[in-house]
Amino acid sequence: MNKIRFIFSLVQLLMAFTATAQNWPSMNLNEIDPVRFKAARITVGKDPVYKTVKHYQGYSLTEIIKNLKIPGPYRAEDMVIVFTAKDGYRVAMAFNDAFNEQGYIAFRDTAAAENKNWLEFKFGKQKTTPAPFYLVWPKQGLDQWRYPWPFQLTAISLEPASVYFGAAAPQHSDTEVRKGFNLFSTYCIRCHSVNLAGGQLGPELNVPKNITEYFIAGELSGFILNAPAYRAGTKMPAFDDTLGADQIQSIVRYLQHMKTEKIN
Numbered sequence: 001m002n003k004i005r006f007i008f009s010l011v012q013l014l015m016a017f018t019a020t021a022q023n024w025p026s027m028n029l030n031e032i033d034p035v036r037f038k039a040a041r042i043t044v045g046k047d048p049v050y051k052t053v054k055h056y057q058g059y060s061l062t063e064i065i066k067n068l069k070i071p072g073p074y075r076a077e078d079m080v081i082v083f084t085a086k087d088g089y090r091v092a093m094a095f096n097d098a099f100n101e102q103g104y105i106a107f108r109d110t111a112a113a114e115n116k117n118w119l120e121f122k123f124g125k126q127k128t129t130p131a132p133f134y135l136v137w138p139k140q141g142l143d144q145w146r147y148p149w150p151f152q153l154t155a156i157s158l159e160p161a162s163v164y165f166g167a168a169a170p171q172h173s174d175t176e177v178r179k180g181f182n183l184f185s186t187y188c189i190r191c192h193s194v195n196l197a198g199g200q201l202g203p204e205l206n207v208p209k210n211i212t213e214y215f216i217a218g219e220l221s222g223f224i225l226n227a228p229a230y231r232a233g234t235k236m237p238a239f240d241d242t243l244g245a246d247q248i249q250s251i252v253r254y255l256q257h258m259k260t261e262k263i264n
Contacts, residue, residue, distance in 0.1 A: 027068060086152050128152075130152060205258075
């Protein structure tokens, strides 16, 4: 499952962040009331799973999220939306991003036979379907780092980013560090860990030494922006068409700050 999501979601790795015992607001998608949540017909210009134009029936993501109350004292900008698949895979997106674009929780492919909800697609050496639910975005060209396409979904929940991302989240920070962390958690943490929280495809960036303690200061921003220009064969993608120089500086500021919050 992780391999195909790696392809479809731009290096989107399975991450197992530890949550607290608190029960965060959540919804079992199998219990959606079709009377309360009206189904819409959705057209996707080029579906990343089926590689073609698709037509689905689904429920508005924002309408579902509106029924999940943000717990006090948290604010919208503190929260992430966590999508959980039936195999335990979890992926998150920023809460506010979901309200900037219209996503849908699809439950049926209209091209499927009358007695079925989904068509199969090739999954490695086997075939599978997105059942029971699949997050889709009708608008073409969206940044798939910010707008993921997880399938086989069973639940949606809200969690503070500080909980979902664990020790990688700064505990004491200013606005610029928080901005950098939000960018890092969107574009970097799927591959890199900070304080051992995050992905494992790339190197750990804070312990035992923070990357800003050994990387040439004047080159770090350029490396983050376009790693292939620095290192042949790197798996790290270029972000020069996705992120601006000021955003890269915010990420560097976050990394510099985390020197003060190393785990023991």
